Each structure stands twice: as structure tokens, then as C-alpha cells.
Amino acid sequence: MVRHNKPYSWLLLLGVLSWTEGMAQEMDSVSWILDPVVVTGTRYEQPRSKIVSSVSVVDRESLERNGTINVLPALVRHVPGFFLNDRSITGFGVGPNSGGNISIRGISGTPNNRVLVLIDGQPQFMGIFAHPIADAYSATDIERVEVIRGAASVLYGSNAMGGAINMITRKANQEGWQGDLSVGYGSYGTALMSGNIRYKKEKFHAMVSANRNSTKGYRADAADNFSNTTTYLKLGYDFSPVFSVSGDLQLADAVYFQPGPQEAPLExxxxxxxxxxxxxxxxxxGEKVSGALLLYHNFGNHRFSTGFESTDQNQGxxxxxxxxxxxGQVITLGLDYKRFGGRAFNETLPPPAAVxxxxRHWVDETDIYxxxxxxxxxxxxxxxxIRQVNNSLFGSRAIPAFGISYHAGEETLLxxxxxxxxxxxxxxxxxxxPPSNEDLQPEELWSHEFGVIQRLMGKSLSIELTLFYTEGKNLIxxxxxxxxPIxxxxxxxxxxxxxxQLSFKPKPNTDLTFNYAFVDVSANVLFAPRHHFGLQGYWSWEKFRFMPSVQQVFGLRNSIEPAHALEDYTLLNIRCMYYFTSAFRLFADARNxxxxxxxxxxxxxxPGFNMIGGLSYSFK
Structure with a gap:
């Protein structure tokens, strides 16, 4: 059903623009760094302006301001064209009807398997269904997120059709002990608890974190409660300025109830x-040679009350x-190997449904690039x-990419x-x-784009515009x-x-980010709104911090049935914080x-209007 809401976002936008215009007249020589160093676009650390692809960066400060226990919801406010099926107060679950589906430039999947999620450059997806598990990505563990908008398979291989989301983990960066603790409680019996402790002693660094989030659910017609516990451990040692080693261990343990659609709720x-x-x-x-050897092993055990069970692995x-x-030249040579698969059971399914x-099924893939x-x-x-793909089932494929970036002026980038x-x-x-088919070939697409980034007003204002055109074929x-069916x-x-995207920082205590994305799709695509507006503000005054945000969606298809109407809606949220001291603070989140x-x-x-409030403490 189409929802007609009052244009709150436009009123707020006009008010904020008028306010920032007045502040700009008082602006001093504030320098805002709009060219962050990134590694995802080329696997080589360098300024974003030298990367030919479209890359968005969400840093640690932005993650903390958003206050979400999970990383993915924070990206909606900072990455243009990024849409998330964030279906619950807290938590996503797994499967097509459990939320967590990601869409970039109208490219998604059910389940989500056409946008690649990585942790420190290592692919993260289920060995059987090939989609990431959104609940496993806790914000306490992540230093920053770099998002490639558009095709990224040359560097990162399969699944990076709509883009790649690289979550770069935190590490202790100063001597001694540091840490953060946070607790919160709110609507629908929602409880949040998180904490991490970091330690650095000369060449050794360590971090451990734990998160617990749970809710009693907001559906009156069916059970939709959820609980999730995640733990994370990272250890590292720097042998010298040139060589270092680190190891990670992460676990996510969740229980949730799938409520089913309103017309047929599940018990x-x-x-x-x-x-x-x-x-x-x-x-x-090294100065002339740099790189990494990354070894990873992902695993999962799933059990549903319907009788479905599975064990899966993704390693490489x-x-x-x-x-x-x-x-001026950087040549990157790479080798990727991965092996994914697993075994599924369901004793309630008779043949032929139990195909x-x-x-146990396995797929091996070895790529060089x-x-x-x-x-x-x-x-x-x-x-x-160019990447040469060698798959144990479908054989070989060549995946090319090319591009340019040009500084047309001191503050203009093409x-x-x-x-x-x-x-x-x-x-x-x-x-x-029954729909399975061992003769399937890879899905493919070509992505073309042109963009411009313009910095104005002493680098306090940045405007980014990207046009894109994507053609896909061989979709399964x-x-x-x-x-x-097959x-x-x-x-x-x-x-x-x-x-x-428009980013404006007239003063150190004030900034504003406005996103707009338009996508015209040729087929009925879920989670790909035709128009998607986002507005995020930040203002600090003495001990107070205010972070309002607006999300406006027009033309969202939420059903594959063409006869169903498109969805329009507006969401207003605000996060407020009060600092009793530099370390101890009170927070309150009001959503919708x-x-x-x-x-x-x-x-x-x-969910309708809901709130969560709590306390946070940091020490160092």
C-alpha cells in the first residue's frame, strides 16, 4: 500500500540549509579533510581521489554518532544509493524474509548475494546460500567501512556485482588500556549491551569485544522476538615497520522467530x-613492495523448527x-582461492522436494588477477x-575493468x-x-559510470555526482x-x-550530509527505490550532541507481483547525547x-515510533 506522508524532510532540509547559509557567512578558515586514504579501491593505501571507482567511506566517528549496534544500518545514512531491508528493531535473522537484504544501484538478490561483504578484504558469505549474515557485523569491532558502489569483481571476485562493502577491523592504536562500555533499553523490551577492551604494549596489540542485543518484538499477530550475542578477539604483533601479523576470531549466536506475512502469520x-x-x-x-597473505575460515550451523538444518563452510x-x-605506478598482482559448500538436512521433506x-556439496574457485x-x-x-576465474564447475572466465580520474582543477575531480x-x-x-541445475553459468554484468567531485568554500563544502549505466545477463x-521448475x-x-552527495562542515561542531539517488530499473526489483533521499545532521553545543536524520523513499517495490502498488514513506530519527564528563555520557535514540x-x-x-536510551562509558 502506498503511504502518503507530510513532506517533513523538505521542511527540515529548507530549515537546515537556511541555518547553514547563515553560519557559512561567519565561517572561519575551517579545513575539512574530504580526501580520505582508502585501501578497498585498489588494495593499495592511497587518497580516494586517485581511485577511479566510486568509493564511500564511513569512519569510526560516524559509526559512533549513529549509535547502531550493527554496522549495516549506519551505511544507509552515509552511502548514496545504498538501501537496506532493515526489518526489525534489532537484528535481521537469515533467509529471504528475515531482512538484511542489501541493494546498491538497484542490484540485490533474494537472498542477498550480489553485493559482496568483506572483513579486512576477506569475503564473508554462507557456504550454501552465498549471502552474508548481517547480524554478525557489530559496530564495536569496526574502525571504518569502505564501500565500492558498482562492479568490483576484478579485485574481489564473485558476488561483487552491485558493489563491495569492506569492513576494516579496529586495533589498539595507543599505549596502554582503552575501552568502551554501553547499555541501553527501550521500546518493545529491547535491550542492548556492548563493550570492548583494547591494549597496546610496544609491538603487541589486542582487542576483545562482546555484544548482546535482544527484543521481545513488535508484531501482535505472531512471535518476532530476537536475541543475538557476538564476541570478537583480535591479536597482533608488529615485527618491524615492514612486517606484521594478526589473527581474528569471531562468533555470532542468535535465536529469532520468523513471524511470516500478515496475511499468513507463522506460529x-x-x-x-x-x-x-x-x-x-x-x-x-615496504616502500617499493607491499601486500598481504590472508587466510580465512568461515563456518555456520543453522537449525529451524520447520526441520531444516545445515552446516556450511567458506574458506580460502x-x-x-x-x-x-x-x-606514479602501482602494479598489483593477486591470487585468490576459495572453497565453499556444506550439507543441508530436512527430514520433513519427501522426494522430490528433498533433492x-x-x-555434502563443494565448489572450488581459483583466481589470478x-x-x-x-x-x-x-x-x-x-x-x-583483469581477473582470470577458474571454477571447478563452470570453467574459466576473464573479468576486465578500466578507468581514469582527472583533476580538472585544484578542487575539481572527474x-x-x-x-x-x-x-x-x-x-x-x-x-x-527442485529448481537446482548443475549446468548453470555465472551471472554477469557490465557497469559504466561517470562522476565529478567538487569542493567549495575553502573545502568546507563537497558535492559529488555520479551517473551510472549497468547491463546484466545470464541471471538465474x-x-x-x-x-x-528449474x-x-x-x-x-x-x-x-x-x-x-553534499557534505557541508561550516564549523568544527556542525556538519550536514545530504544524499540523493535515482535508479531506473528494467525489471521488477525488490529493495531498489526509484528515489531515495537521506539527510544527516550533527550539531554540538557545550555538553550536548544532536544528530537528526531523515530518510525519504519514493517508488519502492516491496513485492515481485507487478499489480502491487509501490511504497512511499518518510522517516524522521534523532539521536541525542549528553556528556557528564569526557568519558561518561547519556544517550537517547528516537526513531520513526x-x-x-x-x-x-x-x-x-x-515498527512505528520507538525509543532506546542508555549510558556509555569510555576509558583510555
Whole structure:
């Protein structure tokens, strides 16, 4: 159902712009760094202005301001064109109807398997269904997030069709002990607890964190309570300025109830899972040669009251070296190997629905790639690369990409790029249940974009605009007219649109970020609003901090049925903080202030007005 809401966001935007215009007239020589150093765009640490692809950066300060216990909801406010099916007060669950679906530039999946999530450059997805588990990514563990908007398969391989989200973990960066503790309680019996302790002693550093979030749920017609506990441990040692080693261990243990759609609510549909990750990283940071060897092992155990059970793994290694022997040139050589799969059971399913169950299935993939970046006259950067994919089932593929960035002036940057991306068929696509088909080939697309970044007013104002055009083919689709139904590479699409972001910081205690994204899709695509506006503000006054935000959505398709109307809605949120001391603070989050009734996924109503308040403490 289409919801018609008062245009609160436009009134607020006009008010904020009028306010910031007045402040700009008083502005002193404030310098705002708008060119952060990133590693995701090329696997080589360098300023974002030298990266030809579109990269958004959400730093530690922004994550803390948002106050979300999970990383992904914070990205909605900072990354243009990023949309998240955030269906609950806290927690996502797993599966197509459990939330957590990510869309970038209208490219998503059910389950989400066309936007790649990485932790420290290592791919994170289930071994059977090939989608990430959103509840496993706690904000306490992450230093910053770098998001490539658009195809990213040359550097990161399968699943990076819509983009890649690289979460870079925290580490102790000063001598001695540091830490953070936070507790909160709010609407629907929602409770949040999180904490981390960091320690550094000369060459050794360590961090441990724990998070617990739970809710009694807001659905009156069915159980939708949720609880999740995550723990994280990181240890590292710097042998020298050149060589270092670190190891990570992460666990997420959750229990949730799937309520089902309103027209057919489910009774006590309990689902639980345990997800884990272990990784070792060896890094070299020389002046001419730098890179890493990354070893990772992801695993999961899932059990549903419907009788479904599964165990899965996703393991592999990433090795790359950046060669910088020619002035202005960086050559990256890389090797990726991954092995993913698992076994699923469901004793309640009779043949032929039980196709592939009870058997362990594996897929192996070995890729090599080269990426070259060349700077010319300190104004022009040219880059290109190619990945050779070798899959144990479908054979070989070549994935190319190329692009340029050009400093047209001291404060003007132009970018253009074309990239190919792919998604390997998952285990469920190939082997499980009646639609499976072992002859499936990879899904593919070409992504083309042109962008401009303009800095004004002494670098206090930054305006970014990106136009994109994407063509996809070989999408895996199921024809319901076939008996039995079977998945085939029969789908195609054309997405085009624009992304824009305005960032304004007139004074150190004030900033404003405005996002707008437009996407025109050629097919019925879920979680891809035609117009998506976002406004995030920050203002500090003495001991108070205020962080209002607005999200406006027009033309959201929340059902694959063409006859169902598109959804329009407006959300107003505000986070307030009061600092008793520099270390001890009180916070309150008020969400959906106008109590808007809307559905991101048809049949699953979103929560109305709700609040969470609590206390936070930091020491160092």
C-alpha cells in the first residue's frame, strides 16, 4: 500500500540549509579533510581521489554518532544509493524474509548475494546460500567501512556485482588500556549491551569485544522476538615497520522467530544459528613492495523448527603484492582461492522436494588477477585490470575493468570507468531442492559510470555526482510454468541512474550530509527505490550532541507481483547525547518520530515510533 506522508524532510532540509547559509557567512578558515586514504579501491593505501571507482567511506566517528549496534544500518545514512531491508528493531535473522537484504544501484538478490561483504578484504558469505549474515557485523569491532558502489569483481571476485562493502577491523592504536562500555533499553523490551577492551604494549596489540542485543518484538499477530550475542578477539604483533601479523576470531549466536506475512502469520517458527570466523593476516609494508597473505575460515550451523538444518563452510586465502618501482605506478598482482559448500538436512521433506539434501556439496574457485594504476603529471590517473576465474564447475572466465580520474582543477575531480562483474552459482542454485541445475553459468554484468567531485568554500563544502549505466545477463531465474521448475540463465536487466552527495562542515561542531539517488530499473526489483533521499545532521553545543536524520523513499517495490502498488514513506530519527564528563555520557535514540506506517517487504509491517536510551562509558 502506498503511504502518503507530510513532506517533513523538505521542511527540515529548507530549515537546515537556511541555518547553514547563515553560519557559512561567519565561517572561519575551517579545513575539512574530504580526501580520505582508502585501501578497498585498489588494495593499495592511497587518497580516494586517485581511485577511479566510486568509493564511500564511513569512519569510526560516524559509526559512533549513529549509535547502531550493527554496522549495516549506519551505511544507509552515509552511502548514496545504498538501501537496506532493515526489518526489525534489532537484528535481521537469515533467509529471504528475515531482512538484511542489501541493494546498491538497484542490484540485490533474494537472498542477498550480489553485493559482496568483506572483513579486512576477506569475503564473508554462507557456504550454501552465498549471502552474508548481517547480524554478525557489530559496530564495536569496526574502525571504518569502505564501500565500492558498482562492479568490483576484478579485485574481489564473485558476488561483487552491485558493489563491495569492506569492513576494516579496529586495533589498539595507543599505549596502554582503552575501552568502551554501553547499555541501553527501550521500546518493545529491547535491550542492548556492548563493550570492548583494547591494549597496546610496544609491538603487541589486542582487542576483545562482546555484544548482546535482544527484543521481545513488535508484531501482535505472531512471535518476532530476537536475541543475538557476538564476541570478537583480535591479536597482533608488529615485527618491524615492514612486517606484521594478526589473527581474528569471531562468533555470532542468535535465536529469532520468523513471524511470516500478515496475511499468513507463522506460529512459533523458531530459527537459530551459530556463525563463526577465524582469520590470520601476514602483511608487508615496504616502500617499493607491499601486500598481504590472508587466510580465512568461515563456518555456520543453522537449525529451524520447520526441520531444516545445515552446516556450511567458506574458506580460502588471498595473496597480493603491490609493486611500486616506477614513479606514479602501482602494479598489483593477486591470487585468490576459495572453497565453499556444506550439507543441508530436512527430514520433513519427501522426494522430490528433498533433492540434494543429506549430501555434502563443494565448489572450488581459483583466481589470478593483475591491476595497474599509472599517474601522469599529478593530474591524471589511469587504471586497468583483469581477473582470470577458474571454477571447478563452470570453467574459466576473464573479468576486465578500466578507468581514469582527472583533476580538472585544484578542487575539481572527474572520474570515468567501465567494469565487468560476475556471481558464481551458489550451492543452493546448483544442487539443492527442485529448481537446482548443475549446468548453470555465472551471472554477469557490465557497469559504466561517470562522476565529478567538487569542493567549495575553502573545502568546507563537497558535492559529488555520479551517473551510472549497468547491463546484466545470464541471471538465474526459475520458470514456474516448467514441471518440475528449474533454474536457468535466462534473466537480463538494464539499470541506470545517478547518485549524489553534499557534505557541508561550516564549523568544527556542525556538519550536514545530504544524499540523493535515482535508479531506473528494467525489471521488477525488490529493495531498489526509484528515489531515495537521506539527510544527516550533527550539531554540538557545550555538553550536548544532536544528530537528526531523515530518510525519504519514493517508488519502492516491496513485492515481485507487478499489480502491487509501490511504497512511499518518510522517516524522521534523532539521536541525542549528553556528556557528564569526557568519558561518561547519556544517550537517547528516537526513531520513526512521525509513527509512519510502511512496509519495506510486503506483508511485514515496520515498527512505528520507538525509543532506546542508555549510558556509555569510555576509558583510555
Amino acid at each position: 512459533n517458527d523458531e530459527r537459530e544459528y551459530l556463525r563463526g570466523r577465524a582469520a590470520v593476516s601476514l602483511k608487508n609494508e 586465502l588471498t595473496f597480493y603484492q603491490n609493486l611500486n618501482f616506477v614513479p 540434494g539434501l543429506g549430501t 593483475i591491476h595497474i594504476q599509472q599517474g601522469l603529471a599529478e593530474k591524471l590517473n589511469i587504471s586497468g585490470g 572520474k570515468a570507468s567501465s567494469s565487468k562483474a560476475f556471481r558464481s552459482p551458489s550451492v543452493v542454485d546448483l544442487f539443492l531442492f 531465474q526459475i520458470n514456474p510454468m516448467e514441471v518440475p 533454474g536457468r540463465n535466462s534473466g537480463s536487466f538494464t539499470n541506470k541512474g545517478l547518485e549524489s 518520530l512521525t509513527n509512519t506506517h510502511y512496509q519495506v517487504e510486503r506483508g511485514y509491517p515496520m
